[in-house]
Amino acid sequence: MSFLRVLLLVLLLPSAAFAGESQHEGYYYPKITSSEVYKAKTRVWPKSDRAARIGFVAQDAEQKSALGYAPRYAMFAKGDDAEKLIVVAFDDATLGTIYRIHALMAELTGLARVSPVLKDADLEDTMNFYDLAKLLGFAQITVSDGRKFSHRITIR
Numbered sequence: 001m002s003f004l005r006v007l008l009l010v011l012l013l014p015s016a017a018f019a020g021e022s023q024h025e026g027y028y029y030p031k032i033t034s035s036e037v038y039k040a041k042t043r044v045w046p047k048s049d050r051a052a053r054i055g056f057v058a059q060d061a062e063q064k065s066a067l068g069y070a071p072r073y074a075m076f077a078k079g080d081d082a083e084k085l086i087v088v089a090f091d092d093a094t095l096g097t098i099y100r101i102h103a104l105m106a107e108l109t110g111l112a113r114v115s116p117v118l119k120d121a122d123l124e125d126t127m128n129f130y131d132l133a134k135l136l137g138f139a140q141i142t143v144s145d146g147r148k149f150s151h152r153i154t155i156r
Contacts, residue, residue, distance in 0.1 A: 024078055024084070024086060024142070025150070028076075028078075028086055028088055028144075029086065029088055029142060029144035029146065029150045030144065030146075030147065030148055030149070030150050031150065032142070032150045032151070032152045033148070033149050033150055033151065034098065034149075034150075034151045034152075035151065035152040035153070035154065036151075036152075036153055036154070037153075037154045037155075037156060038130040038153055038154070038155050038156065039156050040130060040131050040133075040134035040155050040156065041124075041126075041127060041131050042127065042131050042134055042135055043134070043135075044134060044135065044136075044137045045117070045118065045121055045135045045136070045137075047117055047120070047121075048117060048135060048136050048137040049137065050081050050082045050137075052115075052117035052136055052137065053077045053081075053082040053083065053085075053136055053137055053138060054077055054082050055115070055116060055117060056077075056111075056112065056115050056117065056136055057075050057076055057077045057082075057085070059111065059115060059116070060075045060108075060111060061075070063111070070090070071090065072089060072090055072091060072094045073087055073088060073089045073090060073094055073095060073104070074087070074088050074090065075087045077138075079140075081137070083137060083138055083139045083140065084138070084139065084140045084141075084142065085133060085138045085140070085141045085142070086141075086142050086143075086144075087104065087141070087142070087143045087144070088143075088144045088145075088146045089144065089145045089146045090146065092145065092147060094145065095143055095144065095145045095146075095149070096145040096147075096149055097149075098151060101143045101151050104143070105128070105129040105130065105141075105143075106128070106129065108129045109127075109128055109129040109132060112129060112132035112133065112135075112136065113132065115132075115136070117136065118132065118135060118136070121135065123135075130153060130155055133155060134155045138155060139154070139155055140152065140153065140154055140155065141153040141155070
């Protein structure tokens with residue numbers, strides 16, 4: 001391959017390919033602008049697997065489609081084992097602050113509690129969405145306004 005071709009490839013490929021960053025950054029959401037690490041109060045539930053995480057995301061999509069109006073955000077699972085939860089807003093007013101992100105995470109707590117995979121789990125009422133995400137096997141949650149703000153939660 002010629003030097004010029006290699007140079008063009010380097011310039012055209014996302015920097016994440018070389019920096020070891022997430023391949024999703026720059027494609028689904030802009031560069032991470034803030035982050036936090038959450039130490040979950042639980043472990044991954046034995047019945048949780050890739051299918052359970054994808055099922056949780058599908059359940060969210062199904063509930064939103066039944067509302068009769070356009071959803072305000074998209075949620076999807078990525079990664080080899082669907083262990084990365086990504087939430088991206090469809091408008092500029094939905095997830096542009098950390099407070100709106102925390103409010104959405106509180107709302108998603110209820111969705112996770114009724115998730116088919118967790119329906120048989122003996123869930124403590126003190127668990128928040130991050131704990132329930134850990135039970136489902138998610139290791140990371142990235143939430144973005146889809147324009148300039150992206151927040152990453154690493155769940156330990």
